[in-house]
Amino acid sequence: AQSVAQPEDQVNVAEGNPLTVKCTYSVSGNPYLFWYVQYPNRGLQFLLKYITGDNLVKGSYGFEAEFNKSQTSFHLKKPSALVSDSALYFCAVRDGTASKLTFGTGTRLQVTL
Amino acid sequence: GAGVSQSPSNKVTEKGKDVELRCDPISGHTALYWYRQSLGQGLEFLIYFQGNSAPDKSGLPSDRFSAERTGGSVSTLTIQRTQQEDSAVYLCASSLSRGPTDTQYFGPGTRLTVL
Numbered sequence: 001a002q003s004v005a006q007p008e009d010q011v012n013v014a015e016g017n018p019l020t021v022k023c024t025y026s027v028s029g030n031p032y033l034f035w036y037v038q039y040p041n042r043g044l045q046f047l048l049k050y051i052t053g054d055n056l057v058k059g060s061y062g063f064e065a066e067f068n069k070s071q072t073s074f075h076l077k078k079p080s081a082l083v084s085d086s087a088l089y090f091c092a093v094r095d096g097t098a099s100k101l102t103f104g105t106g107t108r109l110q111v112t113l
Numbered sequence: 114g115a116g117v118s119q120s121p122s123n124k125v126t127e128k129g130k131d132v133e134l135r136c137d138p139i140s141g142h143t144a145l146y147w148y149r150q151s152l153g154q155g156l157e158f159l160i161y162f163q164g165n166s167a168p169d170k171s172g173l174p175s176d177r178f179s180a181e182r183t184g185g186s187v188s189t190l191t192i193q194r195t196q197q198e199d200s201a202v203y204l205c206a207s208s209l210s211r212g213p214t215d216t217q218y219f220g221p222g223t224r225l226t227v228l
Contacts, residue, residue, distance in 0.1 A: 032213045043117075043204055044219040051214045090156065096213050099169055100146065100158035 002027040004093050006104035013081045013111055021076040021107045023091030033074040034092040034101065035065055044090065050074060061085070081111045115139065117220035119205050125226045126195055134190040134223045138207030145188050146208075146217060147180060151201035159203075162188065163211040195227045 003026045013019045025031055032051055036044040048059025055067045065076045076089060088108050092101040118137040126132050138145050147159040158172040162182040173179070177195075182188040192199055202224050206217040 034216070036219070043119075043221040044206075046216050046218060049214070049216060094213050098213070099144070099161045099163070099211055100172065101148075101217060102158070103156035105155050 002093050002095055002098060002102045004091050004102055004104035006089075006091055006107045008107050009105075010108045010110060013109070015083050015111050015113050016080050019076075019078050019081045019085070019109065019111070021089050021091075021109060023074045023076065023104060024072050025074060025091070025093045026072065027093055027095040029095040029097065031072075031074075032094050032096075033065075033067065034094075035059065035063070035074075035076050036090045036092065038088040038090065038106075040087075047076070047089075081109075083111050083113060085109060086111045117205055117207055117218055119203075119220040119223050121223060122221065123224045123226075125228065127228050128197060129194055131191065131193045132195055132225065134192075134203050134225070136188045136190070136205030136207075136220060138186065138188070138205070139218060142207035142209055142218075143185065144208045144211045144215070144217075145182055146206040147188070147190050148204045148206065148219075149201045150204055150222070154201075156204075159190070161211075192225075195225075197227045200225055200227045 005024045034049045035047040050067045058064045088106050091104040120135045143164050145162045149157045160180045161169040177193045180190045202222040204222045206219045208215040208217045
């Protein structure tokens with residue numbers, strides 16, 4: 001079985017400040033981890049993924065995520081937040097055998113001026 | 114290039130009626146997925162197609178739900194005798210293959226409202 005936890009329903013950050021959106025996971029085999037973003041009335045947009053190798057993954061729009069195997073975490077980060085980053089962020093996981101993605105409950109990011 | 118497209122974008126129906134939702138995956142993608150996004154349940158997997166293999170229907174919530182994929186491309190999700198709890202956004206995704214590292218690309222979704 002695979003599962004994802006996003007412990008924060010909402011994260012508030014001022015524009016220009018660094019942001020972190022937290023994600024922890026549980027899988028029985030090797031984890032394959034994904035971050036998606038959803039803007040209002042839109043589908044999910046792929047940001048980045050961790051497959052293997054370097055623990056720091058860089059993605060779209062200046063986002064990056066750090067894979068930490070010992071803490072089973074895959075937190076999303078950005079050095080300097082923009083108001084346009086305000087959206088709903090989903091972490092997802094799958095293992096080597098599952099076809100489906102298992103999603104977290106989502107974290108709403110609110111960036112203010 | 115063209116992404117995943119879904120139609121209709123919005124569907125309002127009365128309880129007990131049947132509805133069909135359509136998904137057109139990215140050209141060349143062999144794997145196609147349906148998910149449902151609702152307030153109470155978050156994002157749930159419904160069904161998965163890979164090429165000519167038998168679909169993985171493990172996520173379908175009841176036998177009122179069915180899906181088919183014709184010619185390895187377009188897919189239709191059918192909900193029979195709709196209930197109010199079926200109200201949700203239905204998302205379709207496709208990926209190049211079924212590999213666990215392949216990225217799933219999502220369409221804009223169909224918002225279903227059952228009155």
